[in-house]
Amino acid sequence: MIIVMARGAGEAAIAAVVGKIRAHGLSEHVSRGTERTIIGAVGDERVLSADMFELMDGVERAMRVLKDYRLVAREVHGSDSVVHVRGIPFGGKQLQLIAGPCSVETAAQMDASAAAVKASGARLLRGGAFKPRSSPYSFQGLGVAGLDLLLEAGRAHGLPVVTELMDVRQLDTFLEYDVDVIQIGARNMQNFDLLKEVGRINKPVVLKRGMAATVNEWLMAAEYIAAGGNHNIIFCERGIRSFETAYRNMLDVSAIALLKRETHLPVIADPSHAGGKAWMVPALSMAALAAGADGLMIEVHPQPAEALCDADQALDPQAFAQLMQQLAVLAPALGREL
Template sequence: MIAILRKDASPEAVEHLLSWIEKKGLQTNYSKGENETVIGLVGDTTKIDPFLLESMDIVERVQRVSEPFKKANRKFHPEDTVVDCGHGVKIGGGHFQVIAGPCSVEGKNLIKIARRVKAAGATMLRGGAYKPRTSPYAYQGMGPEGLDLLREAADELDMPIVTEIMDQRDVQTFLNKNIEVWQIGARNAQNFPLLKEVGKTKAPILLKRGMAGTIDELLMAAEYIMSEGNENVILCERGIRTFETRTRNTFDLNAVPVLHYLSHLPVVADPSHATGYTRYVEPMALAATAAGADGLEIEVHDDPSRAWSDGAQALTPDMFDQTMERIRQIRSVICDTESCEA
């Protein structure tokens, strides 16, 4: 952390500030230029609130130098993390997985869809039992009964489940039903009590980037989970809010190589939510694969026009067959020069 001082700071005030910082256990480095005087703070700067420092009379501006995320940081953990999702499915460090299924669990059609996505090559089954909806009057999901349908389908097909948890009071239910991968949705990206609570379990967490969140905020959300002891975090780029209205969100595929650079955690991309339209899902699934994602999450529905939510972005099983074929081809180009599995 560095503090830029005002031009008119008196020597006494500077002296006072230096000793204040040093009392916090940090070292200081003082550099006086013609236009700017800069103090460098050396040591564990998490002890200092940058806004507080900035509020002092002689301080003009404060800038962070080091990243505030530690456990998620590749600097302190250079090797890729491989997350074990159960049923023999691993993600990260060269392991690539496709998560597929309907947006919402709706009933008997789940097993039908599940069989098709498994046959096409998907290795994890998605489906929402608890749905965050903008309107209180919109369909809110089947709840525990939906989890049971997922459990049944996943057990038949020997696949791990990926499903969203929205309420910290549901942790015990998720544990009881042996849900493998717990998804935290974009709207809960800064729901700190929820992040802490899932951080107390050992469940792999598929953590989605916030609606208008930055990459650093995503990593700080991971940090919340990891700081409680759960290091099984899978990051997910699902599109961010921008001024563009021709798509549901803007798919920030830059985030894939950036997250790999900054962090050791696996990175999944969700072209369904990131585009919002069936017709754009395949090209963007291929783009995400080419960008180096460790996995994809794709919505598939046997009859999109009757889906209870997000039908507009679902692939049919036939479309998914073709998309999987092309994903494999792109993946094999990418893997040619990496030590990874296609």
């Protein structure tokens, strides 16, 4: 912690700051500048907060120096961590594609989706059984019946499944169904009780970035899961909210690059939710991988125009197969394999 004293702060104010630092078990370095005095707190500053000092007389600003995250930090764990989902590695040389419809609708739709996903070479199936919808009057997902259909299609086609958990009370059901990867959606990135619960199990977790979350907050959300003992975390960039109205969200490729530097954990991107338009998916997919992503999660629906949610952003099987071919060309140019 660095405490910057206001211009003209007196000795009593400086002594009070020093006293507070010592009271918390740290020691201080006092730097008397020409215009201001600056005090550094030496020791484990995690017991301090900027607030504690900023309210004191004569203090202008207090700044934390250390990063708040530990378990997920690359600084602590230098090499890349690989998260395995039934033997499929996230975070290694191989790029992973998770594909499937926004929401689970029928057995036929899921079977067609899984077949298309499998045929294209993607290795995991997605599908929402519980859907977070802005309106209480919109289709909310099939619920447990949707899990049945998803698992059935996944098992039939040899694809591990990824699906979203919204309510902590459903976790037992997810475990019973042996869902392969639990997705925490953007709206729940700071649902701390939910994070704590998925931290207590051992399932891989895809953690989406909150709509307006900083990368630091996102890392701290992952730290909640890791602090519980579950280190099988895959970050998923899905675009942030911005002033631009021409696309649903703004895919933040800088965040991908920054995460790959700050954490040892794998990072994927969701170009479907980011752009919100099917025609944008190929360009955003390529950009995310070029920025360093370890994989993608893409919406694919056998008949997009009939989808019960997000029809506008799903690829049909043919468009997805074509994109997979493009990615197969791109991967080696990035030193990766598909």
